[in-house]
Amino acid sequence: MNMARNDLLLPRRALVGGIATLGGLALAGCSDELPPTYGNILRIGDDFTYRAQRMLLPRNALVRQFDHADITSMPAIGTTNPGNAKEPGFSTEFGEAYDRLRKDDFAGWRLEVAGLVARPGAYSLADLKALPARTQITRHTCEEGWSAIAEWTGAPLAALLSAAGMLPNARYVNFHAYDEVVDNIDLVDALHPQTILAYGMNGRDLPPGHGAPARVRVETQLGYKSIKFLRRIEVVEKFDDFGKKGNIQNGWSWYAGI
Amino acid sequence: MSETPIRPLAGSASRGHAPWVRLVHWLIVVVVLTLAYSGVVILMAHPRLYWGWSGNDLTKPLIELPLGRNYRHSGWDAAIAFFDDPKGAVSQVRTYDIFNQNGWARSLHFLVAWLLVAALAIFGAASLFTGHLRRDLLPKGEELHAKAFWSYVRDHLVLRITPAKGGPPYGVLQKLAYLGVVFIALPVMVLTGLSMSPAVAAGWPWLPGLFGGTQSARTIHFVFLCLIALFLIVHVLMVFLSGFGRQMRAMSWGK
Numbered sequence: 001m002n003m004a005r006n007d008l009l010l011p012r013r014a015l016v017g018g019i020a021t022l023g024g025l026a027l028a029g030c031s032d033e034l035p036p037t038y039g040n041i042l043r044i045g046d047d048f049t050y051r052a053q054r055m056l057l058p059r060n061a062l063v064r065q066f067d068h069a070d071i072t073s074m075p076a077i078g079t080t081n082p083g084n085a086k087e088p089g090f091s092t093e094f095g096e097a098y099d100r101l102r103k104d105d106f107a108g109w110r111l112e113v114a115g116l117v118a119r120p121g122a123y124s125l126a127d128l129k130a131l132p133a134r135t136q137i138t139r140h141t142c143e144e145g146w147s148a149i150a151e152w153t154g155a156p157l158a159a160l161l162s163a164a165g166m167l168p169n170a171r172y173v174n175f176h177a178y179d180e181v182v183d184n185i186d187l188v189d190a191l192h193p194q195t196i197l198a199y200g201m202n203g204r205d206l207p208p209g210h211g212a213p214a215r216v217r218v219e220t221q222l223g224y225k226s227i228k229f230l231r232r233i234e235v236v237e238k239f240d241d242f243g244k245k246g247n248i249q250n251g252w253s254w255y256a257g258i
Numbered sequence: 259m260s261e262t263p264i265r266p267l268a269g270s271a272s273r274g275h276a277p278w279v280r281l282v283h284w285l286i287v288v289v290v291l292t293l294a295y296s297g298v299v300i301l302m303a304h305p306r307l308y309w310g311w312s313g314n315d316l317t318k319p320l321i322e323l324p325l326g327r328n329y330r331h332s333g334w335d336a337a338i339a340f341f342d343d344p345k346g347a348v349s350q351v352r353t354y355d356i357f358n359q360n361g362w363a364r365s366l367h368f369l370v371a372w373l374l375v376a377a378l379a380i381f382g383a384a385s386l387f388t389g390h391l392r393r394d395l396l397p398k399g400e401e402l403h404a405k406a407f408w409s410y411v412r413d414h415l416v417l418r419i420t421p422a423k424g425g426p427p428y429g430v431l432q433k434l435a436y437l438g439v440v441f442i443a444l445p446v447m448v449l450t451g452l453s454m455s456p457a458v459a460a461g462w463p464w465l466p467g468l469f470g471g472t473q474s475a476r477t478i479h480f481v482f483l484c485l486i487a488l489f490l491i492v493h494v495l496m497v498f499l500s501g502f503g504r505q506m507r508a509m510s511w512g513k
Contacts, residue, residue: 045369145304257457
């Protein structure tokens with residue numbers, strides 16, 4: 001009886017398995033969890049684009065690096081001073097702290113590194129500068145439609161994650177900023193050689209309008225993923241859309257490699 | 259002058275439009291109109307066009323389009339030079355709250371762009387395999403002979419339009435217009451669109467390179483939008499002039 005049932009079930013199981021495998025192939029590389037869509041067709045499209053780009057594009061290809069003569073002017077938009085109570089991202093908790101740090105040239109600034117790392121800690125600017133530095137002249141692509149070329153100097157995020165001992169179950173890197181911006185990227189972008197924690201711009205300290213004292217540069221995505229005014233980095237396994245504070249629930253694509 | 263211009267539509271019975279042609283036609287109508295709408299909304303966030311790899315409010319544009327309230331807005335703090343040269347690159351804080359609906363507009367644009375890619379792939383493959391491309395779309399040698407061609411053009415310029423039969427055979431201008439839109443303009447839109455993507459530019463740098471840079475690709479994307487809009491206007495005008503009801507029935511239900 002049992003055996004007969006198994007015999008009947010096996011071909012069907014094989015069929016289901018086969019279909020699942022085919023589906024898996026069609027959406028290759030996607031055993032990974034996808035960002036939530038809340039049934040919104042636009043977010044479903046965003047996830048499709050994310051999946052397609054991860055499947056079709058070479059993952060560690062470098063973005064074009066330009067010459068010093070190619071550097072252009074660059075508007076500073078969004079939050080340009082988290083310590084200014086008149087700016088939209090201002091919070092009493094972090095805005096006042098930012099203002100104090102800024103007045104002291106960020107000597108007291110610490111980047112908190114937490115989550116799935118063997119050695120959680122707090123990194124000063126000197127600690128970041130002690131990591132192998134990378135300087136790159138790249139194009140910042142603003143989602144509004146403009147672009148600017150600038151020279152960025154910083155520590156590769158991969159170097160920091162390696163120094164902190166990222167654990168094998170890590171899947172995403174979350175960024176928290178002093179202007180209350182919070183966002184995350186997957187490990188493909190986090191470990192990309194040109195993804196750096198930039199503390200220098202065009203040969204000088206990163207100016208306040210562009211994210212002082214340190215911002216992330218995610219060169220393979222639109223500018224809004226390059227979070228300014230970093231406060232805390234968290235390595236996690238589970239995708240977090242940060243609810244009402246995140247892009248997805250505010251009607252913006254989480255993946256901006258587009 | 260010849261009094262008997264070639265009019266391939268006159269007198270020849272039409273085979274009507276194949277079902278897949280009708281399906282792909284209306285899919286492309288919905289897709290292109292949605293892309294144009296969302297695309298213009300995206301353009302309104304930054305109605306300036308450039309040439310090369312970069313361009314922004316602080317650099318010289320190729321053209322500025324008087325489109326929406328972001329056109330030539332003046333909300334900027336004083337410029338701060340990046341280098342010792344005061345005439346060199348600068349940073350300026352923007353104080354103007356710009357019009358920006360790109361959240362939904364861009365996601366809608368890409369969602370529908372996937373459908374455009376699918377529609378073009380279906381049309382390309384089906385037109386090749388069914389013979390639609392060879393039989394109905396590629397101009398015959400004699401249609402391109404100067405005398406016949408120009409007399410055909412002249413007929414159109416004076417709006418001497420033959421009543422439609424509702425489907426192929428098409429006139430030579432029709433053939434060239436359809437070929438141009440499906441095999442040149444819409445693929446160029448897809449490729450220039452992809453060129454603007456930072457991830458695509460990283461993975462396939464030759465693609466934006468083909469258009470002279472990502473901002474050039476954005477400008478070409480806009481120029482081809484204008485060409486497609488021009489095609490659309492002429493196409494709809496011709497549908498009216500050649501018999502609106504007959505043409506709409508033919509494209510919707512066959513003959």
